[in-house]
Amino acid sequence: MPFSLPELPFDPEELAPWTSAETFSFHHGKHHAAYVDKLNAAIEGGELADKSLEEIIAATRGQDPGVFNNAAQAWNHEMFWQSLAAEAGDPGERLTEMLERDFGSVDEFKETFDAAALSLFGSGWCWLVQTADGQLEVRQYGNAETPGGSDDRGLLPLDVWEHSYYIDHRNNRGSFVAGFWSHVNWAEIEKRLA
Numbered sequence: 001m002p003f004s005l006p007e008l009p010f011d012p013e014e015l016a017p018w019t020s021a022e023t024f025s026f027h028h029g030k031h032h033a034a035y036v037d038k039l040n041a042a043i044e045g046g047e048l049a050d051k052s053l054e055e056i057i058a059a060t061r062g063q064d065p066g067v068f069n070n071a072a073q074a075w076n077h078e079m080f081w082q083s084l085a086a087e088a089g090d091p092g093e094r095l096t097e098m099l100e101r102d103f104g105s106v107d108e109f110k111e112t113f114d115a116a117a118l119s120l121f122g123s124g125w126c127w128l129v130q131t132a133d134g135q136l137e138v139r140q141y142g143n144a145e146t147p148g149g150s151d152d153r154g155l156l157p158l159d160v161w162e163h164s165y166y167i168d169h170r171n172n173r174g175s176f177v178a179g180f181w182s183h184v185n186w187a188e189i190e191k192r193l194a
């Protein structure tokens with residue numbers, strides 16, 4: 001079965017002005033769709049055709065960038081959309097305790113995440129991950145790199161490719177990163193904990 005483009009799990013009008021429906025029409029409807037289409041074309045009829053996205057990522061990492069980049073970006077974007085909501089709310093009790101344990105406070109976690117998102121050079125992703133030993137860490141990933149298909153569990157991603165913010169924020173990545181916290185779907189992030 002080829003992969004299909006997942007629907008956005010929210011009304012794209014409801015995340016404006018942080019991210020407009022116009023941005024989603026390109027970011028989801030063109031960029032994400034292209035990753036899915038290119039992945040399907042690359043794996044058609046081969047031994048990866050019946051594997052999951054994470055299995056394909058793990059099998060091609062460092063081996064086959066043409067397949068890896070499209071599989072990783074398909075997974076990264078699906079996780080990103082599922083991490084967003086019209087209204088953010090607050091992290092739940094368990095996640096709050098873990099963020100306090102590993103960063104000092106929820107606010108200090110956000111400061112660490114913001115700094116990583118702002119300092120990532122060029123295209124890529126900032127993630128909160130849970131390592132195999134249960135620690136929470138903020139990581140930078142260049143281009144399509146991803147915690148998907150690795151020992152780290154991806155909890156919360158932010159896409160800092162320019163296609164993510166250029167329509168609404170132009171070159172101001174800082175205003176895009178700052179507005180992110182108003183649209184994090186904390187309930188979904190908490191479900192991803194091991």
Ligand code: FE
Pocket residue numbers: 027031077159161163164
């Ligand atoms: Fe993107």
